Amino acid sequence: MSFEKFGKIGFISETKVASFVKHLEDGKIMATRCSRCGKLYFPPRADCPDDLSTDMKWQQLSGRCKLLTYTTAYFAPTGFRDDVPYTIGLVECEEGVKVYALLSKQIDEKEIRIGMNLQATPLRLSDNRITYELKKC
Amino acid sequence: MGVTIVGVGQTPFQRNCGINIRELCFEAFKDALEDINLTPKEIDASVICSAPEYDKQRSPAGLISEYLGLAPKPTFYAESLCSSSSTGVRVGYSFLESGLHEIVAVIGFQKMSEISSAEAQERMGRGADIQWESPFGTMMPAGYAMLARSHMKKYGTTEEQLAKIKVKSGKYALANPLAMFRREITLEDCLNARVIASPLKMFDCCANADGASCIIMAREEKARKITDTPVKVAGIGAASDTLSTTSRANLAGLDCAIQAGKQAYKMARIEPKDVDVAEVHDCFSIAELMAYENLGFCKPGEGGKLIEDSQTYLGGKIPVNIDGGLLSKGHPIGATGGSQIRTIVNQLQGKAGKTQVSGAEIGLVHNIGGIGLYGNVTILKR
Numbered sequence: 125m126s127f128e129k130f131g132k133i134g135f136i137s138e139t140k141v142a143s144f145v146k147h148l149e150d151g152k153i154m155a156t157r158c159s160r161c162g163k164l165y166f167p168p169r170a171d172c173p174d175d176l177s178t179d180m181k182w183q184q185l186s187g188r189c190k191l192l193t194y195t196t197a198y199f200a201p202t203g204f205r206d207d208v209p210y211t212i213g214l215v216e217c218e219e220g221v222k223v224y225a226l227l228s229k230q231i232d233e234k235e236i237r238i239g240m241n242l243q244a245t246p247l248r249l250s251d252n253r254i255t256y257e258l259k260k261c
Numbered sequence: 262m263g264v265t266i267v268g269v270g271q272t273p274f275q276r277n278c279g280i281n282i283r284e285l286c287f288e289a290f291k292d293a294l295e296d297i298n299l300t301p302k303e304i305d306a307s308v309i310c311s312a313p314e315y316d317k318q319r320s321p322a323g324l325i326s327e328y329l330g331l332a333p334k335p336t337f338y339a340e341s342l343c344s345s346s347s348t349g350v351r352v353g354y355s356f357l358e359s360g361l362h363e364i365v366a367v368i369g370f371q372k373m374s375e376i377s378s379a380e381a382q383e384r385m386g387r388g389a390d391i392q393w394e395s396p397f398g399t400m401m402p403a404g405y406a407m408l409a410r411s412h413m414k415k416y417g418t419t420e421e422q423l424a425k426i427k428v429k430s431g432k433y434a435l436a437n438p439l440a441m442f443r444r445e446i447t448l449e450d451c452l453n454a455r456v457i458a459s460p461l462k463m464f465d466c467c468a469n470a471d472g473a474s475c476i477i478m479a480r481e482e483k484a485r486k487i488t489d490t491p492v493k494v495a496g497i498g499a500a501s502d503t504l505s506t507t508s509r510a511n512l513a514g515l516d517c518a519i520q521a522g523k524q525a526y527k528m529a530r531i532e533p534k535d536v537d538v539a540e541v542h543d544c545f546s547i548a549e550l551m552a553y554e555n556l557g558f559c560k561p562g563e564g565g566k567l568i569e570d571s572q573t574y575l576g577g578k579i580p581v582n583i584d585g586g587l588l589s590k591g592h593p594i595g596a597t598g599g600s601q602i603r604t605i606v607n608q609l610q611g612k613a614g615k616t617q618v619s620g621a622e623i624g625l626v627h628n629i630g631g632i633g634l635y636g637n638v639t640i641l642k643r
């Protein structure tokens with residue numbers, strides 16, 4: 125299964141958690157939970173470093189989250205030049221894990237505040253690619 | 262037994278330097294050997310330091326070692342992004358302390374102006390987690406900007422306070438002939454400059470450069486034959502943090518710097534207040550401000566006040582980056598740690614000219630790789 129569809133530009137094609145993309149296409153943002161110690165991981169991982177367990181279960185995130193910090197980029201690396209300005213945010217989900225993603229272009233930069241409530245949501249991109257973004261709730 | 266630094270060298274940091282990486286390294290090497298009593302043949306190991314993908318050479322240690330006439334002595338490559346050459350110094354320290362080697366050359370280099378700033382940030386963006394963060398267009402200024410935002414929210418730090426760090430940097434760069442930008446920048450220039458990644462603007466950011474540095478290290482018993490003014494490596498600390506932003510515990514400081522600092526202070530048996538002069542990794546203005554706090558020069562949250570009160574100027578409580586820092590010198594990734602160490606060694610040897618801290622006995626170097634990913638803190642004593 126292939127992970128290379130993920131994101132505006134992908135750098136990884138093979139991974140044990142490639143089915144994350146399939147779930148994303150079904151409208152779900154999934155984390156993984158270690159069956160042995162119960163720890164929840166996002167980004168999802170297939171291997172738990174705390175107890176070396178590889179027995180992980182998928183768990184859907186509600187997407188409800190709060191903004192911890194952000195920046196609006198007016199300069200961009202090669203490959204992302206057409207997208208400026210874009211706002212990168214780090215949010216904390218109600219399940220406790222954090223998500224790193226772009227804020228929706230619908231949100232005006234002046235409205236953005238640390239602590240604001242956001243909703244992590246799957247987003248289809250052109251060329252059959254897919255990602256998630258942070259929307260206003 | 263102990264480990265000393267007996268020679269330091271650096272090329273000018275500039276754009277479009279017009280020479281290749283082996284020639285850059287040769288210049289720094291020659292500069293380090295200039296006034297000391299040592300020939301290349303006496304160097305029994307070298308550590309070559311840079312970050313990959315800015316030039317095309319793979320495994321550059323062999324190339325540099327040959328060009329400097331160091332083969333057949335062993336040579337090694339050390340990489341930790343922007344802190345590569347202070348990592349090289351840690352490797353050198355272990356070689357000497359273990360007794361494996363007696364005299365080691367640590368050479369850091371980077372030639373960045375062959376590619377554009379956007380191409381350089383493409384490389385740096387892939388210094389983040391390429392599976393979960395790079396696909397969002399991340400880059401170094403964005404990572405530090407997110408820390409700046411969170412620091413401002415938590416402690417009330419202002420854009421003016423950040424700008425004052427660049428104002429200090431510009432002032433001291435005037436006295437550094439090797440710095441890339443040797444001009445004063447006003448507070449207004451800083452505040453009106455174009456936004457790169459909010460709240461960081463043009464002058465809150467260091468610029469890419471070409472350059473090389475060289476540090477010659479020796480076991481203490483060898484040092485006196487090489488120079489009358491060896492500088493002792495009194496403390497050396499290193500730590501790492503998570504690569505992914507999503508796993509970071511601290512969004513208003515660098516835990517790897519706090520950890521590395523604690524180790525170095527303990528080993529040198531000193532406290533932050535004992536440091537006479539410091540070089541910190543000011544790749545962005547916020548990085549210098551967080552370093553004040555993380556190294557214990559002030560309490561957490563008081564970095565803004567420390568610069569506002571001019572306490573990090575010459576004559577202040579703790580002079581920081583009085584060679585211009587990365588913000589004005591330019592930041593040729595792999596050469597930077599060595600350049601910082603060179604500045605402190607010059608201070609401790611009384612050779613710092615216009616920016617000499619009188620009677621400086623203890624100096625500190627804080628060199629960070631990635632966005633608070635790798636932290637090295639080195640304490641040097643006269």
Ligand SMILES: CC(C)(COP(=O)(O)OP(=O)(O)OC[C@H]1O[C@@H](n2cnc3c(N)ncnc32)[C@H](O)[C@@H]1OP(=O)(O)O)[C@@H](O)C(=O)NCCC(=O)NCCS
Nearest residue numbers: 199343378401402442457463464466467468469544588589
């Ligand atoms: C900020 C940045 C994006 C600007 O790049 P850019 O758009 O290509 O801009 P330029 O380099 O052409 O600079 C524009 C002008 O400002 C000047 N300038 C840039 N940075 C400066 C600084 N720190 N101090 C003084 N002048 C500076 C340049 O000399 C240039 O002047 P000129 O037009 O008269 O020649 C780029 O410097 C950058 O990516 N910096 C961060 C590097 C980094 O992340 N390093 C690793 C950190 S650990």
Ligand SMILES: [Zn+2]
Nearest residue numbers: 158161172175
């Ligand atoms: Zn587990």
